[in-house]
Amino acid sequence: MSESKTVNDNKKTESKKIEDQGIQKGIEQLTPERIESVIRQVINDETGARLKVYVDTCLHCGLCSKGCHFFLSLKDPKFSPAAKVKQTLWEIMRKKGKVSPEFIKEAALIAYTQCNMCKRCAMYCPFGLDVAYVMSVMRRICYKLGVVPLYIQDTAHSHSVAMNQMWVKDDEWIDTLMWQEEEAQDAMENLRIPLDKEGADIFYSVIGPEPKFRAQLIFQAAVIMNAAKENWTMPSMPGWDNSDMCMFTGDYEMMERLKRLHFESALNLRAKRIVMGECGHAFRSVYDVGNRALGWRMPPIEVVHSIEYFNELFEQKKIKIRKKFERPVTLHDPCNIVRGRGLHEMARNIVNATCANFIEMTPNREHNYCCSAGGGVINCGPPFKNARVESGKEKAKQLFAAKAKGAEVVIAPCHNCHGGLEDIIHHYGVEMELKFFGDIIYEILELPE
Amino acid sequence: MSDYEEWNWDIGKKQVADLSGWQEQFPYIEELRVSSDGERVAAIVKNEDMEFTVCIQSEGEELETWETGYDKAWNLQFGPDDRLSALVSDTSEWKVCTDGETWENGYDFLWNMTFNTNGVIAVSAQKELLYSVLNNDVPWENEFSRLTGMVISPDGQKTAAVVESVPVLESEIFKFRTGCYSVAVNGETWERNFMNVWNPVFSGDSNHVAASVRTSYYDYYIAVDGKIWDTVFSSVWEPRFAPLTITKAETKVSSDANNFTNAHNYSVTAPVKKGGKWFLAKDGEIFWDRPYFQLWHHLYSPDGSTIAAIVSTEFGRWTIASDNTPWELTFSDYVSDPIFSPDGKRVACLFKENGKWGVAVDGKAWDCQFDMVWQPIFSNNGLQLAVKIKKDGNYYIAINGSILDGKYEDMANPLFSPDNSSMLIRGRQGDSYNREVISLKGRI
């Protein structure tokens, strides 16, 4: 008896191992009344037929399971998309918001860390029910209750103060651009990163982590833009960051503020279009979610992801390469620009234009497995890293299969995918190298005289 | 604009700068800037030592450069008084440089160079990771761990910015919730701290500052001089003070100057969100009672009697509302740059429809559409509206819906003469940067 109790207790501690200060302290401040009133407010004021139809129409058939890499990796029925709805909104709607703080804790863990909002399951559900949308409603409720994982909440705070994801101060941003400009001048004399240039064809925007951790990407972009002789600009003032963790925490008011600033930065400079760095979630925010929240059916200015832009550079022969990239590559299709914008064929065009040896992962294109990092999951930080990597097991298998066919390099044109795949590659010992398209193009680019 | 009426308004075209000479002399030339009177053209260039400096040329004169070369120069601008300023760095020390003369105070970084209407310059500054503002070379006494959104008062005497009034570290999310941000005016913070503060703005008399704030994740307010409105909203956009004007009826009251100030300067309006829809609120009360999908960039007519705003009347449709009455004409993509005529009777804006830009006045769109349009400009009598436009890669002027002949490769916004009979065009044609005054008689 006592022995089995110990086992059970162990099991219990095992499942409770993930402790997050943001969630834990958040639920400590909750009362059942507060929970009920916030839930009622969100459900009554902010949702409508869509949520109702999604929850009521689900036939509990389980076909969505094969759409979810969490389920495929962990083989636990609790991780199927519909199961995540069952553990969150079904229960909340059934009990009309009368749920406990403990329930909210579990719901927050599910919504924030066990769904990448990759929308793959919508392609496996015969009814096309959008579980990512339901999870976003759950996140909205948790956000309003102040129950958000600490790391991503901090990132959202950074957005609200600095208007970028990484607490980059106004001066640090400009300083970084000037520094990268100077560095890049070693590659190309008189290369410029033109700041605040009115009437430019391209307003180039990036995500906060680029100036903070991956400044070489700005350097590479500057070299490519200059090599292509583009009339381009970057803004010196806040509005340069296209990323958006507020979209993922559920802070839609802040998301609206961020997207408005980003659009208006480009439009005030009378830019023809926005070209964005190789980021997926930012694209989703600018192209799909943020514009709608502000009242625009489509973005008020053309928004072009790097893949589309690079593809155009090769199609219009605006840049030349010295030689093709030799090492065999495989390609990871990021959810937000493939299921989110259908850029998969353009990505393959770029691979074919730049790489000598291309090995497909399967499944691919719209059916590709998520990196497990998207949807803000990686931004929930170290407490959730192990769980995240475990849910990437299916992805690891996919990578191993590509490697067995000879692939050495994984091209992942998305920052979060990079973060997620890096952890997966390390954890499972896949031993493949990760690259952005920008890395590859920069490496083989023929610089004009 | 200094001595606007004294400028040379004689009809005719002259070359201000011969750019072929610039290209011969400098291996590196940045974007050209032109003074508002069109008499001088300048750009950041690299000199023979590959140092950054500024090159200037006036009509019939040799081109000249600032005496000193710098490690870096940026943000070159002609101020409203037509003095030429840039931010320059020498051995990692940044200074403001105006017409070749640098300020006394040096910093680790300077940015957001801002002018009042008379040309007083303020700039945000950082030294040893502490932040403050430098107004006309006078720094704030207090420094902060973070500073953004600096603005200068209309009289140029004050500056305000959003500051981190309580230093908070990354990942201190619970401390953050207690409120660590405020507005500092000339370095003095408001008494109260907020979770966030955005968009500080001065009143017309420079005595008050309003800003958007939130006190929790979902409680948004407008704060005026640190005091929040009585009403909470689910979101707000930037507030505006009613302009300082004395109408006939009010002149009597204004004999007591203080009363006048109190009665009028504090009137603040802002777009506010309630129940998922946007309204215009005034001093905490809903002022425009009609719900909009979106409402922003509201502005007062010069006499303060009318308010216009960009609104979205239904999802995906944009237009202008004047005193809460939206135009019937709506646009799909975007509406921007609303402006009142000087007499306050007309409103114009830019719009984008199906990817093409256009101009609309009082609910009617011009027939022609463009690849890009710049801020519309009313003539002083309000009868004419001019814009700089881009079409097929070239710049033109359009007035009241028709495009003028002159084609430019680069251009500044046009200006009407004081008597509205002619127009100043400043632009580049080939290697020549020209100043041209054209007669509008018979053209429009």
Add this chain to the structure above:
Amino acid sequence: MHSYYSFVTGPLAWIAFIVFICGSIWRFNSLWQLTKKKDSAVFEYMDRKFALRSIAHWLIPFGSRSMQLNPAMTVATFLFHICLFITPIFVFGHVMLWKENFNISWFALPNMAADVMTFIVIGSCIFFLWRRIKLPHVKYLTTPLDFIILMIVAAPFMTGFWAYHQFPGFVSMTIIHIVSGEIMLMAIPFTKLFHMFLFPFTRGYIGSEFGGVRMAKDW
């Protein structure tokens, strides 16, 4: 017995059809109004071409990857739905009823075919039941109501087969058959069985989003 029969084939049948039709209209209308009020943007993104493209792919057997990955379920679902609709309309007994009561008639299924189709429906229901009990990811989602709905759907076919073949107690079974059919009709507007009406809209909407905005396939 006869009065029971007249009741279930008379007033109750009328009630069942009225509840089914009016209930469906009511439910549909309330969702439509709610969409207009709260999710009006949905209409902005509905696109006939992409909606139909998506619906078509999901109405063709094995037209989606999801169906290819679940072949047994795909076969069962398609046969089940076809038989579920065809059988009651074209089974000889029902055609006769329409002829007798309203003097309209149409093609009737041969007995053999009707039997096979009935078995397919019942067999599919057993297959669905098996999934609910045996497959962990389906079991986890299953609620008691799901079993009841399965029963509601299977009952008219089981009882109909019984009654038609005049197995012992077929007279009572005929009444039970009629009642069970009426229960199913009346349940449609108020249960998950309403999915038949919502399918074109949920599928069409996600198809429009994927096709029109995201420029991607959704099958």
